[in-house]
Structure formats: C-alpha cells, structure tokens
Amino acid sequence: MSLVVVGTVAFDAIETPFGKTDKIIGGAATYSGISASYFGKDIKLVSVVGEDFPTDMIEKFGQFGLNTEGLQIKKGQKTFFWSGKYHVDMNTRDTLDTQLNVLLDFDPVIPASYQDCEFLMLSNLMPQLQKKVIERMNKRPRLVVMDTMNFWMETQMDALIDTIKLVDVLTINDSEARKLTNEYSLVRAAQKILKMGPKYLIIKKGEHGALLFNKEQVFFAPALPLEDVFDPTGAGDTFAGGFIGYLAQTRDISFENMKRGIIYGSAMASFCVEKFGIERLAELKQEEIDERVQQFVNLVQFDIELV
Amino acid sequence: MSLVVVGTVAFDAIETPFGKTDKIIGGAATYSGISASYFGKDIKLVSVVGEDFPTDMIEKFGQFGLNTEGLQIKKGQKTFFWSGKYHVDMNTRDTLDTQLNVLLDFDPVIPASYQDCEFLMLSNLMPQLQKKVIERMNKRPRLVVMDTMNFWMETQMDALIDTIKLVDVLTINDSEARKLTNEYSLVRAAQKILKMGPKYLIIKKGEHGALLFNKEQVFFAPALPLEDVFDPTGAGDTFAGGFIGYLAQTRDISFENMKRGIIYGSAMASFCVEKFGIERLAELKQEEIDERVQQFVNLVQFDIELV
Numbered sequence: 001m002s003l004v005v006v007g008t009v010a011f012d013a014i015e016t017p018f019g020k021t022d023k024i025i026g027g028a029a030t031y032s033g034i035s036a037s038y039f040g041k042d043i044k045l046v047s048v049v050g051e052d053f054p055t056d057m058i059e060k061f062g063q064f065g066l067n068t069e070g071l072q073i074k075k076g077q078k079t080f081f082w083s084g085k086y087h088v089d090m091n092t093r094d095t096l097d098t099q100l101n102v103l104l105d106f107d108p109v110i111p112a113s114y115q116d117c118e119f120l121m122l123s124n125l126m127p128q129l130q131k132k133v134i135e136r137m138n139k140r141p142r143l144v145v146m147d148t149m150n151f152w153m154e155t156q157m158d159a160l161i162d163t164i165k166l167v168d169v170l171t172i173n174d175s176e177a178r179k180l181t182n183e184y185s186l187v188r189a190a191q192k193i194l195k196m197g198p199k200y201l202i203i204k205k206g207e208h209g210a211l212l213f214n215k216e217q218v219f220f221a222p223a224l225p226l227e228d229v230f231d232p233t234g235a236g237d238t239f240a241g242g243f244i245g246y247l248a249q250t251r252d253i254s255f256e257n258m259k260r261g262i263i264y265g266s267a268m269a270s271f272c273v274e275k276f277g278i279e280r281l282a283e284l285k286q287e288e289i290d291e292r293v294q295q296f297v298n299l300v301q302f303d304i305e306l307v
Numbered sequence: 308m309s310l311v312v313v314g315t316v317a318f319d320a321i322e323t324p325f326g327k328t329d330k331i332i333g334g335a336a337t338y339s340g341i342s343a344s345y346f347g348k349d350i351k352l353v354s355v356v357g358e359d360f361p362t363d364m365i366e367k368f369g370q371f372g373l374n375t376e377g378l379q380i381k382k383g384q385k386t387f388f389w390s391g392k393y394h395v396d397m398n399t400r401d402t403l404d405t406q407l408n409v410l411l412d413f414d415p416v417i418p419a420s421y422q423d424c425e426f427l428m429l430s431n432l433m434p435q436l437q438k439k440v441i442e443r444m445n446k447r448p449r450l451v452v453m454d455t456m457n458f459w460m461e462t463q464m465d466a467l468i469d470t471i472k473l474v475d476v477l478t479i480n481d482s483e484a485r486k487l488t489n490e491y492s493l494v495r496a497a498q499k500i501l502k503m504g505p506k507y508l509i510i511k512k513g514e515h516g517a518l519l520f521n522k523e524q525v526f527f528a529p530a531l532p533l534e535d536v537f538d539p540t541g542a543g544d545t546f547a548g549g550f551i552g553y554l555a556q557t558r559d560i561s562f563e564n565m566k567r568g569i570i571y572g573s574a575m576a577s578f579c580v581e582k583f584g585i586e587r588l589a590e591l592k593q594e595e596i597d598e599r600v601q602q603f604v605n606l607v608q609f610d611i612e613l614v
Binding site for chain 2: 088089184185186187188205208209211217218219220221222225226227228229256259260263290293294297298299300302303304306
C-alpha cells in the first residue's frame, strides 16, 4: 500500500485497574501500522529500536504486512520505554517512567522504496522529526496526517506549530485541542486550528467519540459503548492507523470518505482497548471488523423525514 | 395533546462564566412543558407555586399552550427557589441555595380533564410524589417517562427504586447511572437499570450526547458541537420534554421512533443552553427546530456499504 507510517516502536509497561504487564511491545507506529495493515499490506514503517528489541517481533511485523526496511536497529542501544498507570475512569493516566533511549538521537531515514508514497502518517513523535520526514520525501505525499500530544505543547510549542503548518489532517484529543488554542469550546478551538495550516482536524474524545472538522463541515462519530475498557493504550494510534489505512486503501480523500475512515478507525480502536497492548489487534479477522463497523452503523442510524 | 407533565415550577438565580441572573423563571416542569409545547398544544401541567409567582407568567404559560388547571397556587407561601453557580467547564455546578418552600407539602392533584392521558412525563421531583402521580391516574398511561437526580439517590434511594420500578423510560445522566448501580461502565450500568423495571433507559451525557438502551439495542445521539454554552440550566428537562412531546405527537412508542424523539429532544436542548433560563426556548420558530434537526442529521450521517 502507498502508505508510510512514522513514529515510535517501544516497550511499554502498563498498569490498569484490571491488571499489570511486564515490558510489552508498544509505540505509536506499532499501533498505527498494525491497524493500517488490515486495509492493505506493505505498510512502510519508519522508526528506531535498540539491540534489545526481539528479532522475532520484527519478523512478526513482517507477517502483519509491515515493511521494516525503514526500521533502524541501533547496536548497543536500548529501545524507547514508557510506563504508565491508568486511573479507574480509564480516561486519565500517570506516566511512571519514560526512557527515551534510541529516540534521543533518532534521525529518520526514508528508504528509496518508500519514496513517492501517496499517504503519510506521522504518528506521535518529536515535531522536528515529523517535519524532517515531510522534507525527506522526494515529493510531498497526497495526504499527510499528523498525530501529536500535550507533552510537545508544553515543551516545544514553536516547533510543533511549525510542523502543524505543513500537514493536511491533525488528530489530537479534546484536552490537547483546548491547550493548543486556549479555547474551551471545541468548535472555537477547531476554528483556530484550521487557521494554523491543516485543512482537516480530528478531535478524539475517547469514550465520547470523535469529531471531524473542515472549514465548512463537522462530522461526529461515536465510540462504541463497551462493557469494559481493559487497556486504552494505543487506542488513539490505532484509530489514526485505521483512518489513514482506509483512505489509502480507497485512495479517496474527500470529506465523505474521511467520515468512513473515522468509522473504520473507531472500530479498530474499539478492538484495541479489549486486551493489553497489541494483543487483540494482532488477531483480528476481517469478519470481526465488518461486524464492528455494522455495530457503528446501527448505533447512530436514525431516519427523520423533515417536511 | 394527550400529555401530562409533572414537576417543579421555580425561581432560579444562576451564575455562569458569562453572567448572572436575578430570580428568573425555572423549574423542571417549566422547561419540559415549554419544550413539549412545540409538538402540540394543551400540555397538562401539574405543579405548585407560591403567591409570589407572577400571574402574567401563568398567563404566558397558557400562551405557550400549557394547561395550568393542575398548577396549584398556595396563598401565603413562597415558590420553590434554587440558586447555582456553574464552573468554567459548564458541566459541573455548585448549588448555592435551595429553598423548598411550597414543595415541602406539595400534594399533586390530577384534574379530571387530565385523566386518561396517554403520555406522562414525571420531571425531577421527590420520588414519592412521582409515584403518587402514577397512582392518581385513573388508568395507567401508555408511556411513563421519569427523570430524577443524584440528590434522591443520596437521600431517598429506597423510595427512588420503588418509583423507578413503575416507569417505562428512565432518563438520568451518566454520573447518576453510575451512582445508581455502582458500575463505572455505562453498558453495565444500563444492564442493571433495565432489570430494575424500566424497559428503556436514556443516559444523558451533556455535551457528549445521549444513549438510549433497551435490553437488545442501543442508540447514540450526539450533542450538537456549540460555539458557546451560555447556561445549561434546564437542558436535561428540555431534552425530556422534546422527547416525550415528539412521542405524544406521533403516538408511536417504538424504539425507532424513540430514536427520533431523542434527536428532537437534543435539538430542543441545544436551543435551551444558548441563553439564560427559558429565554431562547420561549421564542423558537418551527423552521428553526427543523433546521437544527437537519444539523443533527448532517452531523452523524455517513454511508458505508459493507460487502
């Protein structure tokens, strides 16, 4: 598929009210890439890991359909590590530990075989690196989607705004949209962000769904009401991967098709949270995805005839 | 219309980040009744006020299409008064003052002309009084909708559960659903509540929309993303009034029609929050309501063809 996914590949240690993991495989690009792989194979990964990263996992990436030619393996260095603990509401979490390791001097290299890709997913990463990736593509991709997080707003706002200027679609959560704009109203926040460069904005509201804005229109997709959210880690990345994966598969970047992309992304995210890490994502069947999308259709479908 | 609306008619004093009111007209039955009046006239009000309640307001109720035969006016007593202050997020508020006054010994009387009504809206009130109203109807109405609040869960849980048993549709907000069931997951909370008596449950999530459950199905309606929420007071009552008003107008209590009722209720609520108190609700035109409902259709409408 004509899709490059850039971002972190990591070890995570996660604690939720339901349990606790040792180091498991995580990272924004891992979630986005695996999610996108359900929409087409040969997803072109750009990332970095240390010598400690299991080679059988890299093989597994290949089996998912991820092209790992752009995955750098740094001898004598350690993989990025993140550890966090979720509160009982599962919407808030504390970071317990962050060890940047290989990320500290990561210099993303775009292999020749990745050039001329039409779709580029910039998963959460230092904004300067996201910008570098855009600059290192021979030709600007047809659609650049960027995810980011509050941490960069606190530490590198100028670099972040510099990168946001260059992308087509920005995906952030509601509190990040508020932080980025100093506006409490998401409608006002969206108006401001759409003046910063992106033509489209997706505001992720977790269990409350997602909003897609362009200058004229707004679309709302619900989250599926779930009995339990087991582990929300990676849900946003999985959403973004499903969104751009669907767009890359259909090669249609209209607002109408982005709506469908958001529904597919939401469906993928609803699987992600059912188990720890990538466990549930790694075992999906196409029928399960179709069935889940049908649940979204049923959830919001109504029929009003205005006279 | 074959609809009785029971609940408070009150004076409110409201403070929001946008401004402050002196005593203005409020009360759950006021909001529900006026909202329902856009779906049919002769809404049968059951409530109580004091001698201090302005007679020109009672006349105005009549002009809205509210039948005030069941509105008791207590000589020498004062109208129920509530005062509250909203926080900057507009989702949380502090109660500054509550003076029950006439509510203390309110004994709801159902006029003979109200009997045999098909639809009954029990707006927020002491649960014993809501129960009494059901008992005082000669014939059980075809559909009984009940609203309540966390305060009764804290002070009169047994009486509350006793009344919930008797109704068809319960409408509460997300934190109340959690409080009532000790379940964090709204899906689990809904399952428990649907075992308590009601056949339908509506969970109101404010700016995050509303969920409708029965034992087999779930429907989600978004809230309209608004630039500003000026005053959320009465939004839930307005929602409920629009919901039951639409059902009473169409005389169809199927799940499919309840979905439409929720969209109309959400549209009415989206007007309510635009100004203080009943100000915006009191001046609506049918075209404005239709236009708002069309905005809801546009907001959630997407088209996926599963193969």
